Amino acid sequence: MISLWVMAILVVFAVGLGHRAAMNLKLASYQRDRLKALNLAKAGLNKAMAFLEEDAVDPDTKDFDTVKECGINLKGKTLEDIFSLNENNTKDGFRVGYKNAQQDFIFGMRDEESKININGSLDPDENRVLAVLNACSIDKAAEISETIAEWMKLNSAVPLAKKQDFKSPEELLAVLEYFYKEKAGETEYRRKAQETFLSVRSFVTVFPDDKTKVNINTVSEQVLLMLANALAVGDELSRASNVSSEIIKLRDARISSGQPFKTKTDIVLAQTAIDPADADSINLFNKLADAFVFKSQYFQIEVNGFIGKINKSITAIYNPYKHEIVYWHEN
Numbered sequence: 001m002i003s004l005w006v007m008a009i010l011v012v013f014a015v016g017l018g019h020r021a022a023m024n025l026k027l028a029s030y031q032r033d034r035l036k037a038l039n040l041a042k043a044g045l046n047k048a049m050a051f052l053e054e055d056a057v058d059p060d061t062k063d064f065d066t067v068k069e070c071g072i073n074l075k076g077k078t079l080e081d082i083f084s085l086n087e088n089n090t091k092d093g094f095r096v097g098y099k100n101a102q103q104d105f106i107f108g109m110r111d112e113e114s115k116i117n118i119n120g121s122l123d124p125d126e127n128r129v130l131a132v133l134n135a136c137s138i139d140k141a142a143e144i145s146e147t148i149a150e151w152m153k154l155n156s157a158v159p160l161a162k163k164q165d166f167k168s169p170e171e172l173l174a175v176l177e178y179f180y181k182e183k184a185g186e187t188e189y190r191r192k193a194q195e196t197f198l199s200v201r202s203f204v205t206v207f208p209d210d211k212t213k214v215n216i217n218t219v220s221e222q223v224l225l226m227l228a229n230a231l232a233v234g235d236e237l238s239r240a241s242n243v244s245s246e247i248i249k250l251r252d253a254r255i256s257s258g259q260p261f262k263t264k265t266d267i268v269l270a271q272t273a274i275d276p277a278d279a280d281s282i283n284l285f286n287k288l289a290d291a292f293v294f295k296s297q298y299f300q301i302e303v304n305g306f307i308g309k310i311n312k313s314i315t316a317i318y319n320p321y322k323h324e325i326v327y328w329h330e331n
Helices: 002-057 123-135 141-152 169-183 189-203 221-231 234-256 264-273 279-290
Strands: 084-087 092-099 105-107 299-307 310-319 324-330
Touching (some): 002 084, 002 299, 002 310, 123 141, 189 221, 221 279, 234 279, 264 279
Antiparallel strands (some): 299 310
């Protein structure tokens, strides 16, 4: 009986040791795969940055960026061929891309100049912010835009104000929390701030050096309408939707034929789509034409590295002209 009890105890002890060793092995394997997935994500990021560096001096594409050829010259290749890597029967690799408004995965990069820059404390800057908030149906949009502008003023009266431009979009959350708590009196101010931020996040940026410009070849019709509403005065507001739609229609037609906008002369020629007798539409068109750029400087790179079911994601904003990463987030 004693021998049997000793054997039983030894068996239980051995099973426990084996289980613990197996768990440690799984944890070590998980940590190894996480590190490999992170390194694969960094490899994808480095590949994307290398393409941006090449495109900045490529004689064929250095003067413009489009939604498809954003920071890259495809040279007959597909975006998936360039921005994905799969090894070991597709279980390991990386892919560079993002999800569009319909949640479809799109290979490639996006530029920050396709969004509205919310930096700046002057009246025109406030108009841009107000246009975004109104387009997103945010309550008390005018008061929020005033608070955001005040937050950046050097002589700001807001106690918590940074008194400088935003360095990342997430800094907007602090302003929204302040507004909903101190000015709106919301008890769930953090939730309200988060909801507002998520509503506007995909339309705003803080990175381009010229706060007033957008890239005509990459901007969406929704964002262009926001800009048109920010620039419009008086009766021009009623023309914003039609003017924005006509510009986007002509832009898409030119890109489809391989002729994206490259100079302001191209934009001026596009004015023929606007009724010359409609002075308000012509005035608004000219204001928008002055706000267009054709080549972007800041690009958002979203890359996912994967080992089996283990994933590591990196989001970075890169300026190939300054060779500088201005934003970095790992998930």
